[in-house]
Amino acid sequence: MARAIELATENVRTGRGGPFAAVVVKDGRIIAEGTNQVTSNNDPTAHAEIVVIRKACEALKDYQLNDCEIYTTCEPCPMCLGAIYWARPARVFFASTASDATQAGFDDSFIFEQMQLPFAERRIPMIPMMREEARAALHAWDEKTDKTPY
Numbered sequence: 001m002a003r004a005i006e007l008a009t010e011n012v013r014t015g016r017g018g019p020f021a022a023v024v025v026k027d028g029r030i031i032a033e034g035t036n037q038v039t040s041n042n043d044p045t046a047h048a049e050i051v052v053i054r055k056a057c058e059a060l061k062d063y064q065l066n067d068c069e070i071y072t073t074c075e076p077c078p079m080c081l082g083a084i085y086w087a088r089p090a091r092v093f094f095a096s097t098a099s100d101a102t103q104a105g106f107d108d109s110f111i112f113e114q115m116q117l118p119f120a121e122r123r124i125p126m127i128p129m130m131r132e133e134a135r136a137a138l139h140a141w142d143e144k145t146d147k148t149p150y
Contacts (some may be wrong), residue, residue, distance in 0.1 A: 001071045001095055003030060008048070008073045011035040019104070022048040022072035024056035024065060024089070031068070032056035048072060049080035053087045063150060065089040074101050077108040078115070086150075 007021035018036035025031065034052030038044055049072055057063055065087045074096040076084055084092055102109065110123075119126035141147060 001073075001093060003033070004048075004071045004073050005095065007033055007035050016040045017046075018106070020048040020073050022052040022070055024052050024068050024070055026056075026060070026065075026068045031059050045079065047077065047080050049076055050083055053083055057087070063087075069093065074098075074106075078111045 004021045004023045007023070008019050011017045011021060012019045016035065017038060017040050020036040021034065023030050023033050032052050032055035034048045034050075034055055036048045037046035037051055040046075049070065052070065052072075053065065056065055056068065060068075066089075068089045070084065070089050070092045072080075072092065072094050075094045075098045076092070077098075098108070101107070114122045114124075119128060
């Protein structure tokens, strides 16, 4: 965690991004480091956890982080939490809480609130369409015998 905090502080000092960083550890060794790069890369998905998951998966040549631990400087936001669950690490350690982040101007509670609303009532309306046509791809996946399940 100390390394993640050091990276986050340096990220702020150098102006490369927000005050967040994460590392992935396997067998007691850091295999990937990531910092928030949202503003430096003009990428709203470039949160530290997403960046580090991508780097760690590339290093491991696997789409899962089996037997790995993620150390992140802040409690993961909804997007990062989803990515963490898909990556399947053994555990996640975090330092600051979502409440701490809110006090610093990073409030993502509205996303949790939006998820509870019906599609059409969300701040960005979610409009279902062509469901039956899209289900053909799901059916093709279901029928595929040589797929790699994930």
